[in-house]
Amino acid sequence: MERNQMHKHIFLMRQSFFDQGLLDDQFIQLEELQDDANPNFVEEVVTLYYRDSSRTILNIEQSLEKNPLDFNKLDNYMHQFKGSSTSIGAKKVKAECTQFREYCRAGNGEGCMRTFQQLKKEYAILKKKLETYFQQTRQAGPSETACRPRMN
C-alpha cells in the first residue's frame, strides 16, 4: 500500500516538473533511453550535467567580474552551457541561457548579470528537485508501472 503511495507521489512530482516548465520533452527522451541494462541513465546524465556545468558557471562568474566585459567569451561559455542544459531538458535554465546570449549580443552587461543571477537560481532549484526525485525513486524501488514512460 505504502509503496504505491510513494510511486504516486513520485509520479506527481515528475508531472509537476513539466507543468511548471522546469523540464521539457528532452527529459522524456532521456527516460526512454533508460532500460533494465541502464536503469540509472537519467540520473547519471543529470549528475554529469551538474558536475560538468559547475565549471562553466564558475568561468562565467569570473568573466563577469572583468572590466570591460568580454561579451564574446561570455557568449561562448553560455553557448556551451545552453547546449548541455538543452540536452537534459532543463527548460527554464535554457531560457535564461538564451536571454543571457541576447544580452551578450546587445553588449548589455547589466542585463547579463541580472540574467545570470536568475539562471543560477533556476539551476539550483532544478538540482534540488531532481536530487529529491531520484532519491525518492530509488527508495520506492522498482515498480511495474514506474513513472518512467515505456517506449511503445
Next chain:
Amino acid sequence: MGISTESQFHVLAVDDSLIDRKLIERLLKTSSYQVTTVDSGTKALEFLGVHEDDQSNPDIPSVSPNTHQEVEVNLIITDYCMPGMTGYDLLRKIKESSSLRNIPVVIMSSENVPSRISRCLEEGAEEFFLKPVRLSDVNRLRPHIMKTKPKDQQEDKQENKEEELGKPEFQSREEKEEQQQQQQHHHLQHQHSNSNKRKALEEGLSPDRTRPRYNNGLTTVV
C-alpha cells in the same frame, strides 16, 4: 572492439561536450552500434589512424599505423561547433583522405543555420542533425552505415525495433546500394543523395519540428 569480422557496426562519435558524448553514446548503443567517443577532431583523426601520405596536406601529423588496420569505423558522427578543429574541418580532412573518404559522416549542431547545413552537405556529409539528437535521428543512420558493408552482411536485425522511417526512399534500399557501388561517392552527391540533402535542409529550416507532447499519454499512470 570494432573488429571487422563481427557484423556489428562501429560508429565514431566526436563531440567536445561531455553530456552530449554520453547522450550520443547511449543513443547509438540503444541502436546496437559499437561506439567510440572522442572529444575533438584531432583525436578523431588519431583514432582513425590518419597518415601523412593519405593527405593532400603534408602539414597533418602522421600517427602510429597500428590503429589504422585494426579499427574499422562504419560511420562518423561529429558535432559542428568544437574548439580548434570544427566538425566541418574534420569532415573536410576525412573527405580528403584516400583511406577515409568512403566513411559516411554526419554532422550535429545545436544551431539551425541553413548556410552551415548546405556547406556540410556539399562537402559530403550524409546528414545534418539538429541537437538534441534523438532516436529517430539515429534511426536514419542505418542506410548510410549499410553502404559500407558487403551485401551479404547487410541483413537488418534491427527492423523489429520501432523505426520511424517509413519513407519511400528506404524501401528500395538494396537497389539504392547496388547503384552506389557502381558510382563514385562524389557523383552521388549530385544525384540521388539530393533527396536526403534536401530533406535535411528542410528539416533544418523548419521551425516547427514535431515533437511529441509530454502530456500525450506517454506516462504510465500508477
